[in-house]
Amino acid sequence: AQSVAQPEDQVNVAEGNPLTVKCTYSVSGNPYLFWYVQYPNRGLQFLLKYITGDNLVKGSYGFEAEFNKSQTSFHLKKPSALVSDSALYFCAVRENNAGNMLTFGGGTRLMVKP
Amino acid sequence: DAGITQSPRHKVTETGTPVTLRCHQTENHRYMYWYRQDPGHGLRLIHYSYGVKDTDKGEVSDGYSVSRSKTEDFLLTLESATSSQTSVYFCAISDRGGPEETQYFGPGTRLLVL
Numbered sequence A: 001a002q003s004v005a006q007p008e009d010q011v012n013v014a015e016g017n018p019l020t021v022k023c024t025y026s027v028s029g030n031p032y033l034f035w036y037v038q039y040p041n042r043g044l045q046f047l048l049k050y051i052t053g054d055n056l057v058k059g060s061y062g063f064e065a066e067f068n069k070s071q072t073s074f075h076l077k078k079p080s081a082l083v084s085d086s087a088l089y090f091c092a093v094r095e096n097n098a099g100n101m102l103t104f105g106g107g108t109r110l111m112v113k114p
Numbered sequence B: 001d002a003g004i005t006q007s008p009r010h011k012v013t014e015t016g017t018p019v020t021l022r023c024h025q026t027e028n029h030r031y032m033y034w035y036r037q038d039p040g041h042g043l044r045l046i047h048y049s050y051g052v053k054d055t056d057k058g059e060v061s062d063g064y065s066v067s068r069s070k071t072e073d074f075l076l077t078l079e080s081a082t083s084s085q086t087s088v089y090f091c092a093i094s095d096r097g098g099p100e101e102t103q104y105f106g107p108g109t110r111l112l113v114l
Helices: none
Strands: A003-005 A010-014 A019-021 A024-026 A031-038 A044-050 A056-058 A064-068 A073-078 A087-095 A108-113 B004-007 B010-013 B019-025 B031-038 B042-051 B054-057 B064-070 B073-078 B087-094 B109-113
Touching: A003 A087, A010 A019, A019 A108, A024 A073, A031 A064, A031 A073, A044 A056, A044 A064, A073 A087, A087 B042, B004 B087, B010 B019, B019 B031, B019 B087, B019 B109, B031 B064, B031 B073, B042 B064, B042 B073, B054 B064, B073 B087
Parallel strands: A010 A108, B010 B109
Antiparallel strands: A003 A024, A019 A073, A031 A044, A031 A087, A056 A064, A064 A073, A087 A108, B004 B019, B019 B073, B031 B042, B031 B087, B042 B054, B064 B073, B087 B109
8 A cells, every 4th residue: 555654744944945845655566756735724736746757856936856766755855945935745645556546644844934 | 726616615514414515627627536634644535536427435435425417516525524524625636547647726625513
């Protein structure tokens, strides 16, 4: 069965510093990995996904994520954090034979302080 | 929010009453999903639809039913609401199935069952 873990409930970072939000996954086949962001009282917005190919995936708002097969990780990164990046971030995974079933992590709250 | 509306946006109801939530899309996408979001659990799939009158169960389907009589509308019904169904409910859509598909989310419905 597919699963995903976000080990940090909250990440605090100062504006202008690099940020990393961690995600690890478990699948029985090839993983398809996604990051979403949720701003207060809003739905989830798609940031980026990994399907195959280059391990570094670039997405919206300057975010990128690095797929690491040996460590089964898909960490979200940004070189320079903005206060407006403060939000709830979700990692999600789907394995090849899972049909449409997308499994989400519990979420990580990112707080960027001025 | 990707041409998706949800109604109502907020609802307070009493235990034992029926509740219907509506998801409406203007994208003409084939696939529609209902999730619930609870702290620490991320999003969990309740039911999904892969076409008009074609639906299937997700991870947490007990106590919920769905219907899809038109491409644009996907209804979620709580036959007899319980306090454990207090949650935020999100609808999502996608234009094709398969492991690579990206799901796009509506703004959510906040449901409180007293």
